[in-house]
Protein backbone atom coordinates (compact mmCIF):
# COMPACT_ATOMS: atom_id res chain seq x y z
CA UNK A 1 0.00 0.00 0.00
CA UNK A 2 2.84 2.32 1.09
CA UNK A 3 4.69 1.37 -2.10
CA UNK A 4 1.61 2.24 -4.16
CA UNK A 5 1.21 5.73 -2.63
CA UNK A 6 4.92 6.46 -3.15
CA UNK A 7 4.54 5.37 -6.75
CA UNK A 8 1.45 7.63 -7.20
CA UNK A 9 3.35 10.54 -5.64
CA UNK A 10 6.28 10.12 -8.04
CA UNK A 11 3.92 10.07 -11.05
CA UNK A 12 2.13 13.17 -9.75
CA UNK A 13 5.35 15.16 -9.28
CA UNK A 14 6.67 14.04 -12.67
CA UNK A 15 3.44 15.08 -14.40
CA UNK A 16 3.56 18.45 -12.71
CA UNK A 17 7.16 18.98 -13.83
CA UNK A 18 6.49 17.89 -17.41
CA UNK A 19 3.07 19.44 -18.06
CA UNK A 20 2.77 21.99 -15.31
CA UNK A 21 4.93 24.68 -16.90
CA UNK A 22 3.96 24.18 -20.49
CA UNK A 23 0.27 23.42 -19.86
CA UNK A 24 -0.52 26.60 -17.93
CA UNK A 25 -0.92 29.13 -20.71
CA UNK A 26 -1.18 32.84 -19.96
CA UNK A 27 -4.50 34.10 -21.23
CA UNK A 28 -4.09 37.59 -22.57
CA UNK A 29 -7.44 39.36 -22.82
CA UNK A 30 -8.19 40.37 -26.40
CA UNK A 31 -8.62 44.08 -26.98
CA UNK A 32 -12.19 45.05 -27.69
CA UNK A 33 -12.89 44.86 -31.41
CA UNK A 34 -15.74 46.46 -33.34
CA UNK A 35 -18.49 44.12 -34.55
CA UNK A 36 -17.14 42.06 -37.46
CA UNK A 37 -19.01 40.43 -40.30
CA UNK A 38 -19.10 36.69 -39.57
CA UNK A 39 -17.87 35.63 -42.99
CA UNK A 40 -16.91 37.44 -46.15
CA UNK A 41 -19.46 36.84 -48.92
CA UNK A 42 -18.32 36.76 -52.58
CA UNK A 43 -20.11 40.09 -53.15
CA UNK A 44 -18.34 41.66 -50.18
CA UNK A 45 -15.02 40.36 -51.49
CA UNK A 46 -15.55 42.11 -54.84
CA UNK A 47 -17.22 45.26 -53.54
CA UNK A 48 -15.16 45.61 -50.39
CA UNK A 49 -17.83 47.71 -48.63
CA UNK A 50 -17.79 49.15 -45.12
CA UNK A 51 -20.53 50.89 -43.12
CA UNK A 52 -19.49 53.71 -40.79
CA UNK A 53 -22.01 55.30 -38.47
CA UNK A 54 -22.63 57.51 -35.49
CA UNK A 55 -25.61 56.94 -33.22
CA UNK A 56 -26.68 58.49 -29.93
CA UNK A 57 -29.67 56.34 -29.08
CA UNK A 58 -29.30 53.29 -31.33
CA UNK A 59 -31.59 54.08 -34.31
CA UNK A 60 -28.85 54.74 -36.85
CA UNK A 61 -26.85 51.81 -35.46
CA UNK A 62 -29.80 49.51 -36.21
CA UNK A 63 -29.98 50.62 -39.84
CA UNK A 64 -26.18 50.47 -40.17
CA UNK A 65 -26.25 46.86 -39.01
CA UNK A 66 -29.08 45.93 -41.40
CA UNK A 67 -27.16 47.41 -44.36
CA UNK A 68 -23.89 45.77 -43.27
CA UNK A 69 -25.62 42.41 -42.86
CA UNK A 70 -27.10 42.66 -46.37
CA UNK A 71 -23.68 43.47 -47.84
CA UNK A 72 -21.80 40.98 -45.65
CA UNK A 73 -19.47 43.61 -44.23
CA UNK A 74 -18.63 45.39 -40.97
CA UNK A 75 -20.71 48.15 -39.39
CA UNK A 76 -18.17 50.32 -37.61
CA UNK A 77 -18.99 52.85 -34.93
CA UNK A 78 -17.29 56.14 -35.76
CA UNK A 79 -15.14 55.99 -32.59
CA UNK A 80 -13.53 52.77 -33.86
CA UNK A 81 -12.73 53.94 -37.37
CA UNK A 82 -9.01 54.43 -36.68
CA UNK A 83 -8.68 50.63 -36.51
CA UNK A 84 -9.51 50.42 -40.24
CA UNK A 85 -7.44 51.28 -43.28
CA UNK A 86 -10.10 52.90 -45.44
CA UNK A 87 -7.89 52.80 -48.54
CA UNK A 88 -8.75 49.12 -48.92
CA UNK A 89 -12.50 49.65 -49.40
CA UNK A 90 -14.32 50.30 -52.69
CA UNK A 91 -17.63 51.35 -51.16
CA UNK A 92 -17.96 53.45 -48.00
CA UNK A 93 -21.47 53.91 -46.60
CA UNK A 94 -21.81 56.61 -43.97
CA UNK A 95 -24.75 57.00 -41.59
CA UNK A 96 -25.75 59.62 -39.05
CA UNK A 97 -28.71 60.77 -37.01
CA UNK A 98 -29.97 64.20 -38.11
CA UNK A 99 -29.02 66.82 -35.52
CA UNK A 100 -30.58 70.23 -36.27
CA UNK A 101 -30.45 69.52 -39.97
CA UNK A 102 -26.85 68.32 -39.92
CA UNK A 103 -24.91 65.11 -39.36
CA UNK A 104 -23.36 64.70 -35.90
CA UNK A 105 -20.12 66.53 -35.09
CA UNK A 106 -18.16 63.27 -35.33
CA UNK A 107 -19.54 62.45 -38.79
CA UNK A 108 -18.96 66.02 -39.95
CA UNK A 109 -15.36 65.84 -38.78
CA UNK A 110 -14.88 62.44 -40.39
CA UNK A 111 -16.33 63.69 -43.71
CA UNK A 112 -14.10 66.74 -43.71
CA UNK A 113 -10.95 64.62 -43.65
CA UNK A 114 -11.86 61.31 -45.33
CA UNK A 115 -10.27 60.41 -48.64
CA UNK A 116 -13.39 59.39 -50.59
CA UNK A 117 -13.47 55.77 -51.78
CA UNK A 118 -14.27 54.83 -55.37
CA UNK A 119 -17.95 54.76 -54.38
CA UNK A 120 -19.84 56.05 -51.40
CA UNK A 121 -23.38 56.30 -50.08
CA UNK A 122 -25.06 58.09 -47.20
CA UNK A 123 -28.02 57.47 -44.90
CA UNK A 124 -29.71 59.17 -41.96
CA UNK A 125 -32.41 58.51 -39.41
CA UNK A 126 -34.53 61.47 -38.35
CA UNK A 127 -37.34 62.05 -35.89
CA UNK A 128 -38.76 65.55 -36.11
CA UNK A 129 -42.42 65.83 -37.08
CA UNK A 130 -43.37 68.18 -39.94
CA UNK A 131 -40.01 69.62 -40.92
CA UNK A 132 -38.19 66.31 -40.30
CA UNK A 133 -37.99 65.19 -43.95
CA UNK A 134 -36.65 68.59 -44.98
CA UNK A 135 -33.92 68.52 -42.32
CA UNK A 136 -33.07 64.96 -43.39
CA UNK A 137 -32.71 66.11 -47.00
CA UNK A 138 -30.48 69.04 -45.98
CA UNK A 139 -28.38 66.67 -43.88
CA UNK A 140 -27.99 64.14 -46.72
CA UNK A 141 -27.09 66.95 -49.15
CA UNK A 142 -24.41 68.15 -46.73
CA UNK A 143 -22.96 64.64 -46.35
CA UNK A 144 -22.95 63.96 -50.10
CA UNK A 145 -21.33 67.30 -50.85
CA UNK A 146 -18.25 66.20 -48.88
CA UNK A 147 -17.99 63.03 -50.94
CA UNK A 148 -17.89 64.74 -54.33
CA UNK A 149 -19.24 62.69 -57.20
CA UNK A 150 -18.50 59.33 -55.54
CA UNK A 151 -21.99 59.04 -54.02
CA UNK A 152 -24.17 56.42 -55.67
CA UNK A 153 -27.11 56.43 -53.26
CA UNK A 154 -28.83 57.90 -50.22
CA UNK A 155 -31.38 56.61 -47.77
CA UNK A 156 -33.43 58.03 -44.92
CA UNK A 157 -35.92 56.65 -42.45
CA UNK A 158 -37.66 57.61 -39.22
CA UNK A 159 -36.02 57.01 -35.86
CA UNK A 160 -37.69 57.46 -32.48
CA UNK A 161 -36.98 61.00 -31.27
CA UNK A 162 -36.18 60.69 -27.57
CA UNK A 163 -36.85 64.37 -26.91
CA UNK A 164 -40.04 64.89 -28.96
CA UNK A 165 -41.24 61.30 -28.47
CA UNK A 166 -42.15 61.06 -32.17
CA UNK A 167 -42.03 57.90 -34.30
CA UNK A 168 -41.98 55.33 -31.47
CA UNK A 169 -40.78 51.88 -32.56
CA UNK A 170 -38.85 53.28 -35.50
CA UNK A 171 -36.78 52.07 -37.21
CA UNK A 172 -39.29 49.22 -37.60
CA UNK A 173 -39.40 46.17 -39.85
CA UNK A 174 -40.63 48.18 -42.83
CA UNK A 175 -37.72 50.61 -42.40
CA UNK A 176 -35.38 47.62 -42.22
CA UNK A 177 -36.85 46.21 -45.46
CA UNK A 178 -36.27 49.53 -47.20
CA UNK A 179 -32.71 49.62 -45.87
CA UNK A 180 -32.13 46.12 -47.28
CA UNK A 181 -33.47 47.25 -50.68
CA UNK A 182 -31.15 50.28 -50.49
CA UNK A 183 -28.16 48.06 -49.73
CA UNK A 184 -28.87 45.60 -52.51
CA UNK A 185 -29.37 48.46 -54.98
CA UNK A 186 -25.96 49.84 -53.96
CA UNK A 187 -24.39 46.43 -54.50
CA UNK A 188 -26.00 46.16 -57.94
CA UNK A 189 -24.86 49.63 -58.99
CA UNK A 190 -21.35 49.01 -57.73
CA UNK A 191 -20.96 45.63 -59.39
CA UNK A 192 -22.11 47.08 -62.71
CA UNK A 193 -19.45 49.77 -62.50
CA UNK A 194 -16.48 47.91 -61.02
Ligand SMILES: Cc1cc2nc3c(=O)[nH]c(=O)nc-3n(C[C@H](O)[C@H](O)[C@H](O)COP(=O)(O)O)c2cc1C
Pocket residue numbers: 054055056057058059060061096097098099100101102125126127128129131132133135136158159160161162163
Ligand atom coordinates in the same frame (compact mmCIF):
# COMPACT_ATOMS: atom_id res chain seq x y z
C1 LIG B 1 -29.80 66.96 -30.45
C2 LIG B 1 -30.78 66.37 -31.42
C3 LIG B 1 -31.14 67.09 -32.55
C4 LIG B 1 -32.05 66.55 -33.46
N1 LIG B 1 -32.38 67.26 -34.59
C5 LIG B 1 -33.24 66.72 -35.48
C6 LIG B 1 -33.58 67.42 -36.69
O1 LIG B 1 -33.10 68.52 -36.98
N2 LIG B 1 -34.47 66.86 -37.53
C7 LIG B 1 -35.05 65.64 -37.28
O2 LIG B 1 -35.85 65.18 -38.10
N3 LIG B 1 -34.72 64.94 -36.16
C8 LIG B 1 -33.82 65.43 -35.27
N4 LIG B 1 -33.47 64.71 -34.15
C9 LIG B 1 -34.00 63.35 -33.98
C10 LIG B 1 -32.99 62.30 -34.41
O3 LIG B 1 -32.42 62.61 -35.65
C11 LIG B 1 -33.63 60.89 -34.54
O4 LIG B 1 -34.36 60.56 -33.39
C12 LIG B 1 -32.61 59.84 -34.87
O5 LIG B 1 -33.26 58.67 -35.28
C13 LIG B 1 -31.70 59.51 -33.70
O6 LIG B 1 -30.78 58.55 -34.12
P1 LIG B 1 -29.80 57.77 -33.12
O7 LIG B 1 -30.68 56.90 -32.23
O8 LIG B 1 -28.95 56.96 -34.02
O9 LIG B 1 -29.04 58.79 -32.34
C14 LIG B 1 -32.60 65.24 -33.23
C15 LIG B 1 -32.22 64.54 -32.07
C16 LIG B 1 -31.34 65.09 -31.19
C17 LIG B 1 -30.94 64.30 -29.97
